[in-house]
Structure formats: C-alpha cells, structure tokens
C-alpha cells in the first residue's frame with residue numbers, strides 16, 4: 252500500500268468493497284450503456300476536428316457550438332439543446348431557463364417541495380427580490396413532500412391545474428430526503444398532466460446525469476437543466492451549463508441567455524469546445540467512478556456503525572451520499588481527511604466558516620482541478636444537527652476510495668471511531 256492506513260481499517264474497507272460488489276456491477280452496466288450512447292451521438296452528429304477549435308468575436312456559424320448542442324440533445328433524448336460556457340454555474344442555468352419560459356401572471360409550481368437554496372432568491376421567496384421572478388409578477392407555489400420525503404402525487408394533481416410550469420428537483424441537494432429516480436419523476440409528470448395536460452415540466456437535473464440509462468426528457472419532461480462542473484462536464488469542462496428539451500422552449504431560453512433575435516445563433520466558444528466535447532465523452536465514466544466512490548463510502552461507514560443516505564445497496568439516481576457523523580469533531584475530521592487525500596491542495600486544512608447565505612457555519616473539503624467542481628471528490632457539511640456530511644464525486648475510483656479511506660483514518664487517529672473485529676466479518 253502507498254498510504255498509512257491502519258491494518259484493521261484496511262480489512263474492514265475490503266469487506267465494504269465486497270459488500271458493494273452487486274451495486275458496482277449495476278453501476279458498470281449503466282456506465283457501459285451510457286458510454287456507448289454518447290459515442291453514438293458523437294458519430295451520428297459527425298463530430299470533427301474542426302468542432303474542437305473554437306471561435307472568437309460574434310461566433311456566427313460556430314460548427315463546434317452547433318454540433319455540441321446536437322450531441323447533447325441526442326444523448327439526452329431531447330429535440331434540442333443549449334450547451335454554453337457562458338452559463339456561470341448551475342443556478343444561472345436554472346434561472347435562465349425559468350426566466351426564459353415564465354411570463355408575468357404565470358404560476359410556477361414546485362412539485363418537490365422547497366427548491367435548492369440558491370433558487371430562493373431567483374424565485375423571490377428570500378432576499379430583497381429586485382428582479383426576481385416574483386418581482387416580474389410570476390406566482391410561486393409548492394407541493395410539500397410527504398413525511399417519507401416522497402412526492403405527494405394527489406396534491407400535485409390538485410395544484411397543477413392552471414399552472415404554467417411544474418418544477419422538479421431530482422437530487423436531494425443539502426437535505427436528507429431521497430433523490431427522485433426516473434420512475435418517480437415519470438409518476439410526478441403524469442400526476443401533473445392529469446389536471447393540466449399542457450403544463451411545462453422543468454427538471455433541475457443537477458448531479459443526476461448518466462446515473463440511470465434514461466434522463467427525465469425521456470419520460471415526458473419538457474426541459475432539463477444542469478451544470479457542466481458536475482456530471483456532464485466529466486471533470487474536464489472548466490465552466491458552463493446546459494438546457495435540453497423541446498425545441499421552442501430551448502429557443503426561449505437561448506433568447507434569454509443572449510438576446511431576442513440572436514438566440515442560439517451567436518456566441519463564440521473561445522477555447523472551450525474541446526474541453527466540453529471531451530468532458531461529455533468521458534462523463535459516463537466519471538459518473539461511474541463517482542457512484543462507486545459513493546457506494547464504497549456508504550458501505551464502509553455502515554460497517555463503522557453510521558447511518559448513510561442512501562444506504563450502500565440502494566440503486567442511485569444521483570452521485571450524492573450523506574453520512575450522519577453525529578458530532579462536530581467527526582465532521583471536521585472527515586473533511587480534513589478527504590482534503591488530505593485530494594490530488595490538489597492535499598496539504599491544506601479546511602476550516603468551518605460563515606458562508607454567505609447559510610445560517611450555520613459550513614466546512615468544505617475540495618482539492619480539485621476545477622474550483623468548486625463537485626464531480627471531483629468533495630465533501631461539505633453545515634455544522635448543525637444531524638451533523639451529516641455530504642460527499643460527492645471522485646473522477647477515478649482508486650482516488651475516490653483513497654479519499655474515503657483517508658477520512659476514516661483521520662477519524663481513527665483522533666480516536667473518534669473504534670474498530671471492532673465484528674466489522675470485518677459482516678456481510
């Protein structure tokens with residue numbers, strides 16, 4: 252071994268990896284399917300060397316930009332796509348899509364309870380509200396989730412009547428609710444369409460891309476949106492976002508991103524094209540590595556006696572895992588361990604700080620090639636009950652596994668966990 256890992260801990264880790272074998276097999280099958288799906292989209296759309304070059308200035312007739320849109324659209328089973336480095340992050344992409352589609356007097360209904368924190372200001376349910384959807388006269392409503400964390404299909408049918416947009420968030424974000432798989436998303440869409448056949452379904456697909464064989468656009472979603480420094484950028488794209496779905500809706504979003512009359516037809520790609528193509532090509536594999544890392548982490552920490560969401564053997568629909576570590580000392584040690592096992596900035600020590608927009612202190616570990624990229628191994632935790640850490644990413648499984656081992660070793664060094672012979676034998 253290359254690293255100083257306690258012998259008993261290493262044995263428990265091997266037991267955890269054995270326990271994960273079935274899940275790994277499932278993940279590999281999905282990655283193989285998605286890898287071929289993406290390759291076919293490259294071939295069918297004739298990706299060429301000139302697509303990788305990039306343009307400057309107005310960027311009219313940029314063949315790389317136009318081809319990348321087609322590749323995304325085909326891979327995600329959509330009519331059209333808008334894939335741009337000009338989206339500064341996931342929130343900007345989601346905001347562009349919402350402002351692109353909604354008009355004054357329209358009602359937006361969230362089908363999955365409270366949306367991701369950063370969208371609250373976009374919608375206008377938190378903050379000053381200047382220029383928010385609410386400020387422009389868009390009415391916001393939400394269907395709370397059931398006690399179990401699952402969507403309330405009856406309530407969705409009831410409230411969807413008259414709504415212009417039904418909004419779904421696939422991933423758990425920073426809550427302990429389950430992430431919604433494609434099957435559940437399809438049920439929500441059908442429930443909404445029962446009372447509102449023309450409702451436009453928009454899905455925040457962040458962290459979900461390539462976790463299953465299908466995307467929400469293949470079960471009736473009209474638009475899906477996500478960030479390129481998460482799954483579909485494959486760890487290679489430096490920045491950006493995508494919107495995929497119905498042609499006329501994608502066009503509305505393009506008009507909002509650029510301006511009316513220009514839409515998708517302008518916007519140079521600078522030197523971003525090669526990274527965006529290569530990243531998308533590698534994305535199914537990056538997601539495979541991240542999913543395996545997540546399953547291994549859950550399996551190991553289950554053996555160590557902790558509760559994880561999801562459980563190690565539950566099928567995944569996003570790359571996130573949260574582990575309840577029960578106190579602040581363990582949260583801190585875990586994040587320090589992840590940081591110390593990162594390829595970049597391994598020698599840094601993360602500290603909890605008062606991050607803008609959060610009520611409690613937050614500690615984050617991220618030793619990544621791209622700042623804030625969470626397809627790379629990263630961990631973050633708000634310092635509050637239930638003292639859970641959110642873990643995501645891992646560009647390769649060996650590095651992901653090592654990072655998780657570093658985290659467990661750090662807990663052991665600080666005497667925050669105890670190992671037990673029984674942990675090795677458990678199956």
Ligand SMILES: *Cc1c(COP(=O)(O)O)cnc(C)c1O
Pocket residue numbers: 340341342343367369420422423424455457458478
């Ligand atoms: C990451 C994420 C977003 C967008 O976050 P950014 O940090 O702006 O990229 C939105 N929704 C969910 C569920 C996310 O995971």
